Structure formats: structure tokens, C-alpha cells
Amino acid sequence: MKNKKLTLILVTLLFAVSFMTAQEPKEKTTVIVLPFGAENVEQSVIETLFEVFTNELAGTGKAKVIDRSNVDKIKAQHNFQNSEWSNEDKVALLGKALNANMIISGQIISFGEKLIATFRMLDVNTTEIVSSATVYAGNILELFEKVPETVKKLVGKTESTPTTSTSKTNNKKTYYVGDKGPGGGIIFHIDGSVGFEVSENLGVYIWYKAVDVAKDYRGGGYDDWYLPSRDELNFIYRNLINPGLLRNLQGEMWHWSSYQHSSTNSWAQRFSDGFRDNFNKSLGASVRAVRTFNIE
Helix, strand or coil, rough: HHHHHHHHHHHHHHHHHHHHHHHCCCCCEEECCCCCCCECCCCCHHHHHHHHHHHHHHHCCCCCCCCCHHHHHHHHCCCCCCHCCCCCCHHHHHHHHCCEEEEEEEEEECCCEEHHHHHHHHHHHHCCCCEEEEEEEHHHHHHCCCCCHHHHHHHHHCCEEEEEEEECCCCCCCECCCCCCCCCCCEEEEEEEEEECCCCCCCCHHHHHHHHHHCEEEEEEHHEEEEEEHHHHHHHHHHHCCCCCCCCCCCEEEEEEEEEEECEEEEECCCCCCEEEECCCCCCEEECCEEEEECC
């Protein structure tokens, strides 16, 4: 009888401990937000955007954002130069020194009234890009209005592992990489409840024109197409080109990305072997537009 009571007590205790553990809140991801880069945008606007972005990130409750003053202290201790922000290995070392899990960088470029903002999140331990976002805005105010949506997109991707397929229940459509997307493109990546599709080849253009060609594409009647980020372009190569799901690429070796290396050069990728390099924006390269869609 005593043994039965003891067993009952132990089972009860184990259940209670398991329940309490399950109820513990998840540990927040520690994030460093690097100073945003900019071209043809006033520094005061960039500083304000940085503050809005950082506050929005902290407000999600999913991230602990390291104060900028602490980042500056570690920079000084490690003799870190601003020119090294593009060096992913150096940035990762800086992140480890601050016990951060992720680092977010951003770049904002202005073309007259129009703006393009690119953001990416780097895993400090693996130096891999775990998520990215490209934002197109008609003016400064529109860019600020899109900050909450952009932050959710970046942070949301840290909670799921990229997969090559996802399923939907309740008689809803199942999507796989290589399938035709809602906009008529080919699905090249699925991340949780978000799908990514790429258009057909839209021609060869200089970079400045490529941005507009991708944005003006209306595949499937959708108006949210854009020039792929450097990471999205690499997903196309890894998930479609390399496995042979996308063929007939004659005459379109190099493809433009939206990511700018400098005021004169932007990143492109060669689909014959996956090699990436920065090219002068006045040179011609192939254009394929991409878009995201929700899988619900």
C-alpha cells in the first residue's frame, strides 16, 4: 500500500514539474541591430528609422535588443571599424562578445521619392542568414508604416526551420518547392506559413532598370513582385537550379539581386555554378521577380 502511495506521489510530482516547465516562457532571442546603411537618405531619417525599428522589435516580446551604447563599447574594445559591418565573420565575433544570438543589418537606398530597404538577420553562431526582407516604399512615411510588418517577417522566421515543403489541412492546397505558385511563378522556398515564388525570365537590364522591371511585373494579377534579395536569389539557385527543377537558362547566366554592395555596384549570382559577386550597376544581367504569399 505504501509503495502504491509513493508511486502516486512521484507521478504527481513529475506531472507538476512537467506542467510548470511547459508553462515557463520561452527565452527571448538576444539581438543586435546594427546601424543602418544609407544612400541618398538624410542621416536624421536613418537615425529615426533605426529607433522606430528597434522599438518595434523590442515590442514584439520575442527579442531582447542590446542597447546601442553597449555595442559601441564593445566596438571600441575590439577596435571594430565601421567599414567592417559588411564582414559577416567580424560582425559575428562582435555578436559573440555581446552574448547575442542574432544580428540584424539594414540598408536604405533612395531613388528620388522611391525607397528600397533591405534587412537581413544573421545567426551569430553559424554566420548564416536566417531571414531577410526587402521593402519598397513610395516615400519616407510609407517606409515607416511598413516597419511593423517588416519586423514581424524577420522575427517570425527565427521560430521555424526552412523546409522544402509544407502541408495544409481542412482541404486546403498543399504546396511544394517546384510547384506553380498563386502568381504563376515557381515556388522556390517555403518557410513555415510563407511561400516564395519566382517569375519567368523578364529580360536583361542594367540594375536600376531591373528594380523597376521586377516591381512592375504583374504575374497572376499581383502587384507585390520585387527584385530578389541576395539570399532569396541563392535560395532560387539552391532549391530550383541546382536540383534541376528550373531549366532552359540559356542566355541568363547572371541574375541581379536587390542588395547593393556600394553606390556603383550590386550583387548578382551566376546560375551556372552559384557563384556570387558584385557587378557595376551599368552592366546588364537577367531579371526574375519574386513575391511571397501566405499559406493558411
